[in-house]
Amino acid sequence: MSQTEQYVCFADEKSIALKQDLVADDYSFAHSCDHCRIFTINRAPSSYGSKFIIKVSKTTNEIHELAIAGCFWWKLFNDRIEFYTNPTVAKQTFTWYDFGPSTSVISEGTAIIEMEWSMQSPIKMFAYLNVNDKRSYAEFIALTQPDANNYPGSHALGSPINTNPGSDKSIQLIRSWIKSCSVHHSCGISNLPPSRPTILLAVGNNRLHLVDNAGQPNVRYAALSYCWGEGTQRTLLKSNNKKQLFDDIPFEHLDTTIQEAVNITREVGFQYLWVDALCITQDDEGEKSREIVKMHQIYRDATLTLIPSRVVNVKESFLSTRDVAGSATPQFTFEFPYLVDDNAAPGRTVILLLCDYIESKREPWFERAWTLQEGILSKRRLQFGPEQTTWVCHHGIMQHRDSDGWVPIRDSIITGLGDDKLFNRASQIIEGSESNNGTYPYPKTAQYTWDQIVINYSGRNTRYQADRLPAISSIARKFANAINDTYVCGLWKSRLYRDLLWSKVHPYQTSENPSHVNPSWSWAACEGVIKPFQKDMSKDVDFEVLSHVVQPTTDGDIYCVVESASLRVRGLIAPMPKDILNDKRANLVGIFGLDPTSKPDICRPKFGDFTQADRSYLIRRTECELAEERRHIEELSNALVCTEISIDDHKLIPGYGDDDDDNRTITDSTTLMCQGSKPRPEALELSLFVVGHTKTLKGQVKGPSGLLVAKKQHGVYFRVGRFNMWDIWGRDRSRWIEHDDWYSDEYRSRLLYLWGGEQSVREITLV
Secondary structure (H helix, E strand, O other), X not given: OOHHHXXXXXXXXXXXXXXXXXXXXXXXXXXXXXXXXXXXXXXXXXXXXXXXXXXXXXXXXXXXXXXXXXXXXXXXXXXXXXXXXXXXXOOOOOOOEEEOOOOOOOOOOEEEEEEEEEOOEXXXXXXXXXXXXXXXXXXXXXXXXXXXXXXXXXXXXXXXOEOOOOOHXXXXXXXXXXXXXXXXXXXXXXXXXOOOOOEEEEOOOOOOEEEEOOOOXXXXXXEEOOOOOOOOOOOOOXXXXXXXXXXXXXXXXXXXXXXXXXXXXXXXXXXEEEOHHHHOOXXXXXXXXXXXXXXXXXXXXXXXXXXXXXXXXXXXXXXXXXXXXXXXXXXXXXXXXXXXXXXXXXXXXXXXXXXXXXXXXXXXXXXXXXXXXXXXHOOEEXXXXXXXXXXXXXXXXOEEEXXXXXXXXXXXXXXXXXXXXXXXXXXXXXXXXXXXXOOOOOHHHXXXXXXXXXXXXXXXXXXXXXXXXXXXXXXXXXXXXXOOXXXXXXXXXXXXXXXXXXXXXXXXXXEEEOOOOOOOOOHHHOOOOEEOOOOOEEEOOOOEEEEEEEEEOOOOOOXXXXXXXXXXXXXXXXXXXXXXXXXXXXXXXXXXXXXXXXXXXXOOOOHHHOOHHHHHHHHOOOHHHOOHHHHHHHHHHHHHOOEEEEEOOOOEEEOEOOOOOOEEEOOEOOEOEOOOOOEOHHHOOEEEEEEEEEEOOOOOEEEEEEEEEEEEEOOEEXXXXXXXXXXXXXXXXXXXXXXXXXXXXXXXXXXXXXXXXXXXXXXXXXX
């Protein structure tokens, strides 16, 4: 783990005392009875990695009786035993994880219940059930940490939830985090920023108003990163009210999220707040474009960024009360005694909550496309989630992180933690490049991180599909410097042979207003989660990017909206045989007819799955039966049976249909439709354009990979999908199996033969 990924908590006695006062300690709803309190929890051994186990033996009949008596704890085990006893009974709503055989029926016998507590996971406990050598376990979390010296200051420890994130004591805790950074953390939190936004919202006194910063000295300010939600905001900066808002903004005219952000900004000691709706003129497209270019500076130079991640729209309160952990499922929350220093009398209690019932829905902020770069670029994040308020400062040698209570033990518990790790890694790369004269010393790490950013970002929602490139432009600018490469519509020039082979993973739409986005070969033109090509691959010797042209819509900014873009490339290209579209050996015709909710990759049958008639068809020919001019087409069809093809599902296909209708609407997400909604895949002149070759684990070349393209006009093509031929020999592979070195003269000859020879190496333009 790198230094900037390590967590440091500067909790002192005062902040720990604050959190102890803040977190909810009323767990009267938790189950605790004489039947289950026999599992008294002792202090774990002090040596690292040590475990202690509480073991209780009961017969299956005894467990059944305890469950009938009303003890929910024993009911968990009884339900599991009943499941094994009667396999036809459906599983209960909770989840257990099974080990060992599960086919035989459990007979009456002794069930051994074990509870395991480990110093490696001080807030995690496992409860094991062992009957007749059948072992299952359930995972619990201790909401109350027995160690009072650490509770709840350490990142590794769990604690209950602060149910009132807007209280005075909650504000005191936030102030203590800011003070800890200024006193103990070499992050420059007290320094003035190197720049300031064009407009700021002055909140330092009772009068709210906008200030123009032209010619003014730099000041410390907070920025707001939030979800707008449906509809419009009550107050927006526009050309016709600019003079009024610079004079005065009535507090009651703001939406709830903005009001609370103003209050938090004031109470933690800042006089200025940046809010996009109030600090960018919303009906001035020129100004909006200029401010988008500055977005990386606005969030980078903010002293802190406020993130109300729990609310879905600006009209909601992010300071509203939270539910006590486990209150939604009290039947799966259990209270047990805890023996302090092996005393006979129990000391504190430990609340155990079954893990499967504490997972939250993904917070709305993590679903919005624009917030990804806002989170990555911010030096410090004050985040208000459904279970906790979190402080993260990664602008220092060590990351400073703390929360007001609940701390997860695994990524899936508090949603967005996986995103948070990505934020930290990306921030490390950006800061590392800035401190290293513009480049990052580990380019492969930076490129891998960019790929992870694309995966994360492409699954987020945008109001307009045209925002796909602008909403990630600030990160792209930073990474262009970090990896010292040229940005080309979401891809990188030095590795276009790999970046062009992205594919869509999930088919769901991510924008409210889908529209055609240029160019077709950019992942930004396709809705849904995008997976960059990550297989081991070598570039084809004939593939070359000769030139690229990007025409942005405004001010020459290649990172934002693109009016048009094209690649001039050279490589092997061959028409897809018409016969293969109706070939019963392959489901290639399915590329135009799959269920839009199904997995986009085509499922092709294996040779062993063919019927006898199909096998007869496959072997029913000899070389003398085919004319030489048809032979390579037949062979290509055979190879295409062993090909994975992914379709991009563009909603608008440029150049499809009549010449006077350049943007024919596709009414089905996986079906190319002509006028009258009649499927006509033959209307497209499809071709296979080779980009590279995938390899086996041993480094042997397996088969060509490339783009499925459709002809727009002479020499001009647009991307329809991607193909990966995993066996170039097709059904005749046995004839070539003796060649250990697949990337040999035979392989090259085979490739050229299938694609029609050297004359198939041509220059084309991709748009």
